[in-house]
Amino acid sequence: SAVISQKPSRDICQRGTSLTIQCQVDSQVTMMFWYRQQPGQSLTLIATANQGSEATYESGFVIDKFPISRPNLTFSTLTVSNMSPEDSSIYLCSAFSGGSQAFFGQGTRLTVV
Amino acid sequence: RKEVEQDPGPFNVPEGATVAFNCTYSNSASQSFFWYRQDCRKEPKLLMSVYSSGNEDGRFTAQLNRASQYISLLIRDSKLSDSATYLCVVNGIDYKLSFGAGTTVTVRA
Numbered sequence: 001s002a003v004i005s006q007k008p009s010r011d012i013c014q015r016g017t018s019l020t021i022q023c024q025v026d027s028q029v030t031m032m033f034w035y036r037q038q039p040g041q042s043l044t045l046i047a048t049a050n051q052g053s054e055a056t057y058e059s060g061f062v063i064d065k066f067p068i069s070r071p072n073l074t075f076s077t078l079t080v081s082n083m084s085p086e087d088s089s090i091y092l093c094s095a096f097s098g099g100s101q102a103f104f105g106q107g108t109r110l111t112v113v
Numbered sequence: 114r115k116e117v118e119q120d121p122g123p124f125n126v127p128e129g130a131t132v133a134f135n136c137t138y139s140n141s142a143s144q145s146f147f148w149y150r151q152d153c154r155k156e157p158k159l160l161m162s163v164y165s166s167g168n169e170d171g172r173f174t175a176q177l178n179r180a181s182q183y184i185s186l187l188i189r190d191s192k193l194s195d196s197a198t199y200l201c202v203v204n205g206i207d208y209k210l211s212f213g214a215g216t217t218v219t220v221r222a
Contacts, residue, residue: 042214045210092157094210096208101159101162105156107156
């Protein structure tokens, strides 16, 4: 199993600013992902965080808005840039540690005012 | 069409009751299947994997029907602590997970 520490757990931000969310895994993992969960909805995949190269974004998500870094096999960051109230959501990082079970960070509850 | 569709519920059941619900998935190439549990304001946590032959974990029974592309979860002898949202999750290629919108279960005393 893997333990994922995600921070911050919550934040309230002004529109137009940016927030960087960090995700630290306690062991090396093959795959890391970033998801968004809007109020009352399920999780939507934002991107796959690739170690040492640019992230792979899903349809509707772009690097300029959600830059992602993954400098090594245990750490990744997601930045939500130039925020607007529509970005208010829960952001979750996820990792696979062998096998097919996904583990999740505790989530970051973002409110943009 | 959504990749994974679930009955949103809510299912309100008394303690000790049996509750069951399904989800359907659209991608016939999907490789693995899971039920995750999400408590209010918490991250999803794996409840159980779903195997082709069906599998049981205590009071929880999961079934997979590949021909009809649906997955089911049955909870026997419901406890108050079973109150949560249950997410149907399908794993396609490249470990990308597709999530259903969740089925809300509330167990009342």
